[in-house]
Amino acid sequence: RRTWVISQALGKLENPAAVPALIQAAQHRSNVDLRVCATHSLGQIGDESAISFLKTRSLDRSANQGDRGVAISALGEIGSPSALPTLEEIASSELRPILRSLAASAIRQIELLQGDAETNLLAALGDNSDWIQDDWILARLHRQWSDRVAAGLNQFLREGLQTRSPLRFQVTALLTAKLALEPSTFESLTVSMDRQNRWLATLASPADVRLAASGL
Incomplete structure (x- = not known):
């Protein structure tokens, strides 16, 4: 063992x-x-x-x-x-x-x-029809982190509030760790009717969100 x-x-x-x-x-x-x-x-x-x-x-x-x-x-x-x-x-x-x-x-x-791996990976996130695991996609996006990846994940989170909760948690955790959770994304989680989304917003402090918005 x-x-x-x-x-x-x-x-x-x-x-x-x-x-x-x-x-x-x-x-x-x-x-x-x-x-x-x-x-x-x-x-x-x-x-x-x-x-x-x-x-x-x-x-x-x-x-x-x-x-x-x-x-x-x-x-x-x-x-x-x-x-x-x-x-x-x-x-x-x-x-x-x-x-x-x-x-x-x-x-x-x-x-x-x-080709454009960032766009391809972001588009495949949440679509498991080809047995592509979201864990692998997020790990790849983490390896090649950029402002574009951060923007794409924020958009995914804002538009995918009804996607399965484990994936929303993973995306929120990654954005928070990278200090890249945008204020608009934070707000969409905070005002959501879904209790789990409101809980996800607690992963990021307002200070972290302000820091992400400042671009520092």
Whole structure:
């Protein structure tokens, strides 16, 4: 269990130096949980040095479905176009429906990062029709934070007051942490008829909102 926890922690640190150790852990002969956790962490780190291993694991029909599935998902998280041929092969010819679906989702993730990634990601937020997780979208937007991203998230929050509450919480928390919650967004939450929206407004102090408005 200790090695499983360590693998998780390495993924959250997002340190590319951990990739070789995680690849080794992902090939453990008997510990399935360790393999899956280490492979997932490779996706979290997002370093392209893991792509070769992940492509091989994704295509390995001798590996179990869990190992292959998490490798496919990790390729989507990394978001490199170099993984597209592998994912397209799986999506078109794999016999197991779940792996085809995971490959299609990973392809969509990579597509979102091409061209105007900020616009693509903001437009996909809240739409889970392609199995694209909002956690991944917000993590990507956090990595490439800009005034444009902040404005887009504020607009999403103002216009999406009826979206599911966990997502509203995540967006509000991110904007608050970045001191980027706009006064108009704060007001829309404060005067909302929805008690949960009014509660979300308490996450940000008026001072934080004024600081965001000042642009400092």
